[in-house]
Amino acid sequence: MSEALRRLADISCLLGEGPTYDRYSDTAWWFDILNKQLFEYRFGDDSLKKHELPFAASALARIDEKRQCLFTEQGLYIRQCDDGSLSLLHAIEAENKHTRSNDARVHPSGAFWLGTMGWNAEKEAGSIYHYNRGELQTLFKGVTIPNAICFSPDGSVGYYADTALQQVMRVNLDVANGLPIDEPEIFITDFPENGAPDGAVTDAYGNIWIALWGASMVGGYDPQGHLFQTISVPAQQVSCPAFIGTDARRMLVTSAAVGLEEDVQTGTDGGVFLFDAPIQGKIEPDLVVL
Template structure:
């Protein structure tokens, strides 16, 4: 495989752009302007759409053609693609105004691993959660900035970083 060149995919400027996720069914890239509560959506051969979510959000997982699961500052919310309405599905630290969602990843088994962090990067304010078939579990706590959640190829080992420590866990 050769790369012919690199080009700018979108010239939209985000205050804190993160959480890119590609949907192969629609050939669309999604990402977030976290602090401004925006979901950005751009088909590979189409125009950029900017959706105002009204909450800080950082990760998306496609449920089906009509619904998306979005990690937000109050928990996992289901977004209706047609109406753009968000409905709280599973609260995560919703009673803690200090934290917000940060990095998330879907495990090969289908479980969503999602992290939180302090909005001001407060030391130890974050955690990493596991969500599967309606069950939510806190796996790790005392994290400052949860990031880079990923898995070994066979799914038996999970990794993450706490950006504040510079360590791979």
């Protein structure tokens, strides 16, 4: 492992996902979905804290300095930062015990795109939803593994993937609310080393950085969908990147050890990694709630 890339903490996530960053507290957050855990890493004193959750969760959005929103298998919950207490904001597929939360990201307008999937990746069991100031609506149905949800810096374009189909979609959006204004189109289908598109984030220039599950790398794609850079990560199942730091010049990447036989594990599978970003990133917007 090079000096420019380091393992952030000596932990191994069964299914690491949903990394994000709070610039006000200089803190990174991520989940181990299957172990029902939320991790908090404070860069100020290099301290790591693990929070046990009552249910599986996969994504976090900052609301303000006192509150966060967790996307869980039962829906959206507000989490109080001081004591970790949870209160239901909006149920999502709570009655469906066969699905759980997966990928999600906040649109520049403050709306939330949220993807669900089957616990065993059942074919077309998932959906992608749009939550905006108390209102939830379904955007896309019949998605097997929703991933790579991210947006152009101005909010005019949205992206998402169905990992099972190994394709990333592109759709034009209303910048005021993050709702589609036309039908999605297939955008990227060619991935190096047969990597499958997992979580993704956009940088300040609108490039898309996609975790390539199974390929041990993050791929950088320009706004036209052309691969222009790859970043090797010492884990086979890279799951999601996030820009880190008050200047958004570092990148944090989660990974997963789930499903790997002992004889093929590298010892760093499931790790969380940090390195200097190859380009200027951007800080994710806060979620707007009523």
